[in-house]
Amino acid sequence: MALASLERFTYSYPGANARALDDVTLTIDDGLHLVTGPSGGGKSTLLRVFNGLVPHFHGGRVAGCARVAGMDVIRTPTRRLAREVGFVFQDPELQAVYQNVEREVAFGLENAAVPARDIPGRVEEALHAAGAQHLAGRLLRTLSGGERQRVALASALASRPRLVVLDEPTSQLDPQGTALVFDALRTAVASGRTVVVSEHRVGELAAVAGSLIAVDRGRVRTSDPSRWMAPMPPERVGTSGDPHPEAWCMRNATLGFNGDAVLHDVEAGGCAGEVIALTGPNGGGKTTLLRAIAGLLAPLSGTATRRPGRIAYLPQNPAALLHRPSVRAEVRFTLERARETTESPDVILGRLGLGAVATRYPRDLSSGERQRAAAAAVLPGRPALVLLDEPTRGMDTSARDALIDVIAGLRDGGAAVVLATHDAALRDAVADRSLCVTAGRVTEAAR
Amino acid sequence: MSPDPNHPSARAVAAWSAACLLIVLMTTNPAYKALVFAAALCALAASAGPRRITRLLLAVTVVASFAALLNFVSAHLGETVLFSLPPAIPALGGPYTVEALAFGAAGGLTIAAAILAVAPFSLLLDPNDIVDALPSTLARSGAVIAASLNLVPAVGATFVQVSEAQRMRGWRPRGPRSWAEVVVPVVLTSVESSLQLAESMEARGFGAGARTHVAPPRISATDWLVITSSAAAVGVFIASTAAGWAQQWAPYPLLTAPAIDPRPLLACALLFVPVVAWRSRR
Numbered sequence: 244m245a246l247a248s249l250e251r252f253t254y255s256y257p258g259a260n261a262r263a264l265d266d267v268t269l270t271i272d273d274g275l276h277l278v279t280g281p282s283g284g285g286k287s288t289l290l291r292v293f294n295g296l297v298p299h300f301h302g303g304r305v306a307g308c309a310r311v312a313g314m315d316v317i318r319t320p321t322r323r324l325a326r327e328v329g330f331v332f333q334d335p336e337l338q339a340v341y342q343n344v345e346r347e348v349a350f351g352l353e354n355a356a357v358p359a360r361d362i363p364g365r366v367e368e369a370l371h372a373a374g375a376q377h378l379a380g381r382l383l384r385t386l387s388g389g390e391r392q393r394v395a396l397a398s399a400l401a402s403r404p405r406l407v408v409l410d411e412p413t414s415q416l417d418p419q420g421t422a423l424v425f426d427a428l429r430t431a432v433a434s435g436r437t438v439v440v441s442e443h444r445v446g447e448l449a450a451v452a453g454s455l456i457a458v459d460r461g462r463v464r465t466s467d468p469s470r471w472m473a474p475m476p477p478e479r480v481g482t483s484g485d486p487h488p489e490a491w492c493m494r495n496a497t498l499g500f501n502g503d504a505v506l507h508d509v510e511a512g513g514c515a516g517e518v519i520a521l522t523g524p525n526g527g528g529k530t531t532l533l534r535a536i537a538g539l540l541a542p543l544s545g546t547a548t549r550r551p552g553r554i555a556y557l558p559q560n561p562a563a564l565l566h567r568p569s570v571r572a573e574v575r576f577t578l579e580r581a582r583e584t585t586e587s588p589d590v591i592l593g594r595l596g597l598g599a600v601a602t603r604y605p606r607d608l609s610s611g612e613r614q615r616a617a618a619a620a621v622l623p624g625r626p627a628l629v630l631l632d633e634p635t636r637g638m639d640t641s642a643r644d645a646l647i648d649v650i651a652g653l654r655d656g657g658a659a660v661v662l663a664t665h666d667a668a669l670r671d672a673v674a675d676r677s678l679c680v681t682a683g684r685v686t687e688a689a690r
Numbered sequence: 691m692s693p694d695p696n697h698p699s700a701r702a703v704a705a706w707s708a709a710c711l712l713i714v715l716m717t718t719n720p721a722y723k724a725l726v727f728a729a730a731l732c733a734l735a736a737s738a739g740p741r742r743i744t745r746l747l748l749a750v751t752v753v754a755s756f757a758a759l760l761n762f763v764s765a766h767l768g769e770t771v772l773f774s775l776p777p778a779i780p781a782l783g784g785p786y787t788v789e790a791l792a793f794g795a796a797g798g799l800t801i802a803a804a805i806l807a808v809a810p811f812s813l814l815l816d817p818n819d820i821v822d823a824l825p826s827t828l829a830r831s832g833a834v835i836a837a838s839l840n841l842v843p844a845v846g847a848t849f850v851q852v853s854e855a856q857r858m859r860g861w862r863p864r865g866p867r868s869w870a871e872v873v874v875p876v877v878l879t880s881v882e883s884s885l886q887l888a889e890s891m892e893a894r895g896f897g898a899g900a901r902t903h904v905a906p907p908r909i910s911a912t913d914w915l916v917i918t919s920s921a922a923a924v925g926v927f928i929a930s931t932a933a934g935w936a937q938q939w940a941p942y943p944l945l946t947a948p949a950i951d952p953r954p955l956l957a958c959a960l961l962f963v964p965v966v967a968w969r970s971r972r
Contacts, residue, residue: 300892325895337883338890340837349904354895362904539854556858563851566875580860
């Protein structure tokens with residue numbers, strides 16, 4: 244008997260006419276199951292059916308049948324399903340209740356009324372299963388993103404669930420953090436757990452996956468992962484050619500906060516018409532360098548200069564930008580502020596594939612669409628300096644390719660572009676050179 | 691759940707703070723208040739280090755001085771007149787006395803001692819230490835408080851991100867209405883963060899019914915020493931007050947020195963135990 248099954252399951256969010264899931268029939272057996280598909284296609288909604296967050300937490304209209312571990316999802320509350328289904332969310336920052344690693348892992352056990360004397364052993368077991376035993380005793384705020392996701396996975400495993408569900412758990416992680424999480428997933432599968440994971444990086448898990456579940460516009464199609472073909476990497480977009488004047492420059496700069504240096508002796512600069520990628524691990528100082536280039540952070544010593552002109556700055560958190568009633572209004576707001584009223588907002592929306600959601604409230608979009616909306620909100624017009632912090636976070640490959648075209652267009656128009664990214668495909672496609680930001684230093688990276 | 695050796699137990703801190711507060715608020719005698727203030731100052735300096743308490747001391751000095759000054763200029767009582775202002779001046783007019791100054795100083799000392807007594811909660815403990823120290827009957831409320839506390843730094847970080855992002859889009863602070871462009875996204879993002887945390891808690895079975903509570907960190911022998919000495923300090927001081935050994939003090943109408951007795955002094959001296967206990971854990 245299947246561990247989880249959906250039969251003609253249809254779901255719409257409250258107030259929405261469109262179906263987020265449309266007549267889905269699906270069976271989940273043992274092993275690892277990969278969920279893929281474009282941003283806004285319904286992946287997160289599907290995953291939330293397995294533990295009943297859809298419909299119990301989110302509300303909305305539902306039809307059809309969903310069963311998990313013998314329980315009817317529609318009739319069983321999430322807090323009851325939680326004993327059989329562990330869930331790991333996308334953002335490791337926003338799912339922690341406690342600061343101490345062991346207390347955090349114990350939270351679900353306390354909720355399940357596991358006897359207090361048994362909890363320490365179960366916590367140790369879960370940390371071991373997630374490959375996070377060495378993190379015991381640490382405070383969450385001292386952990387890297389990958390380590391935090393491992394703790395989140397341990398928290399999900401602690402109640403010994405039969406099914407573990409993960410919603411894009413690596414979208415905010417550097418390659419090392421991603422590898423840590425993928426290793427833990429492989430271990431979980433090897434120890435007999437059933438795992439359902441939504442992931443854009445299909446290639447790295449396809450070899451151990453039992454099925455590939457494609458979700459697009461609420462429809463679901465299951466296929467054999469062995470037949471999965473890796474998409475072609477984005478084509479490299481040619482450089483703009485001729486040398487241009489210097490657009491920004493750091494000389495002997497020490498960067499940091501409250502007198503504490505994060506980056507030392509930074510010697511770096513970029514030209515108009517040039518794309519520079521900042522690479523390096525989570526917490527290495529990429530965002531600090533971007534903020535200093537933007538003039539948001541004054542160097543503790545040394546100098547930071549930039550040529551006059553508008554700066555387009557995309558922060559790591561797209562929600563920091565979005566506050567207008569529609570995606571189009573966000574773009575128009577930037578154009579009006581930049582006094583570039585001759586350009587229609589629909590130009591950038593069309594190039595980033597956002598035409599269909601132009602009238603939607605930006606915060607109602609999926610995380611990948613939100614990221615594109617935030618990019619559209621800062622990139623219209625003719626900025627002189629373009630600073631993008633993890634611009635492809637949560638984006639599918641077609642959205643990434645569209646963004647690459649936009650970046651190349653800005654560069655060809657004379658903008659200096661700096662992007663902080665873990666996305667090797669983006670870097671390889673568009674960057675003229677890379678700077679590695681790690682261990683307090685900024686160094687030129689070999690191509 | 692192993693205890694963190696870098697922190698005193700929240701229960702020990704709570705016991706000591708409560709003892710300090712109780713004594714300093716029970717008595718009007720400035721000698722005992724001064725001793726409690728000294729104990730709190732030494733305990734903080736020993737545990738948190740002088741560098742970390744510099745700003746706190748500055749703030750305490752300002753607040754205590756203001757309280758003393760306020761009494762000096764508003765209470766025109768006492769017999770030892772320093773100078774007088776014409777009575778026609780509203781509120782300020784009248785005699786300025788040594789007694790009013792002394793009473794104000796005692797009030798400032800009370801405020802200063804009370805602030806320093808509760809300062810270890812923020813200087814020595816993580817918010818989650820406090821939540822963990824709650825009795826098991828309050829465990830569910832504790833989890834909610836812990837979750838809320840986790841969101842506080844996130845709101846601060848969001849404010850920085852939003853104001854920077856909007857500044858890059860041309861926003862400048864021009865009057866209260868202009869702040870809507872920053873405040874609205876911060877509020878919306880904070881609400882979204884809260885909802886996501888609530889979703890995470892729901893997904894982990896919060897609210898499923900009866901709940902167990904993992905044992906809080908064990909209280910060490912040093913913590914027991916602090917708890918016992920704090921309890922003894924309170925006990926001895928209450929007994930001293932009841933027996934009339936801990937005499938109250940009033941500066942009016944003529945300023946006199948406060949009466950001092952060794953028994954309540956001993957009670958106050960017991961509050962110095964953390965100077966040794968917490969120093970050893972740094």
